[in-house]
Amino acid sequence: MSKDNSNHFIKLVPVVQDYKWGKPANTSLIAKLIEDASSYEYLAELWLGAHPKAPALIANSNLNLIQFLKEHATNFMGAKICSKFKNSLPFLFKILSVNSSLSIQAHPSIELAKKLHAKDPKNYPDENHKPELAIVLSDSLELLYGFRKLEEISNFVKKIPALNFILSEKSKKDLQSREKADSEILKNLYSEIILAEETKQKKVIKLLKEQGVGDAEAGIKKWIEELVEKYPNGDRGILSFFILKYYELSKGEALFIEPAIPHAYLRGDLTECMATSDNVIRAGLTYKFCDELVLLDMLNFDNVSQILDIRKETEENFLTYETPAKEFKVSKLSKGLSKKMNFEGLELLFCLSGTTIINKEISMNKGEAYLVSDKCSNYLVEIKEGETFHVRVPV
């Protein structure tokens, strides 16, 4: 690698995570994006960023991105980004290939993240919040996101014996009468579900197995059948399917996950961009550390689930995802694009498929990534085939 700063394009090598919830390596999208997938059983995530857990590597060097930016932060990121984000890369870009439900979780606000990190750095490794953008790459992405309307929940309580069993008479009465504030009713009943003692959780599994889920939509039915086998001794997250909204998004759709909104990815491939952070607060569908009381305290119970269309085609073959995040702005560049790029600050290019040509010199193939220096104020991107993601930091 040249130390010469006239080298504006730095090739990155992503790092993969082989978590068991990922798709088997032979079917994972990630296998198609890395050089050699043969040594993996599962391929769950591909990371491109400077998070200490798995920093990307600089190609043809023995440095990782954290080490590289230590020396070149101002030149590469630009003074504005450096001062705003204390010389560290603000965003983390990922590809996920999900085969079995991830934990029910929510992301903390920046204030809460600081508090949790100070108190429990083992379980909350970062001081940072985690605003997150997800873009669907597979034909469908199943997920839970945000709360259902109380009418829907009430309907489930009538039809699903397991849900009826776990809730107290008081909660059911409140749900019927609707005399209290909706958020209070919701918080009380969700607390009863995720704080239920083990014997009750076991009984829930038994009831789900024996008495089923009534006329719940086919997607949910399928998941409950799968999860009662996966968690035979119960799991506090399983009844969340009747409290949180279930979605099946299509390829190309996207969502922005705000802090304090409960969610869980269930199955599908996606790309994610987030602030550099690995902080999540979990409450079920996992054997990992759960922090139910913190979650109940921080969740936004006023929110009724809604996914807004955040895609904006600012010019042909250049689609931008509009989010309030200060750490990143993501665009999808597709076949036919020929564009002079003149953004301020550091940029990341990641080729998902086909070939992308930079300045008629660098040919990027699928799985390849380049960091573009702040010093490079004008360069040409051409896409003959496929798609490339572009990440910049709004300045």
Ligand SMILES: [Zn+2]
């Ligand atoms: Zn999340």
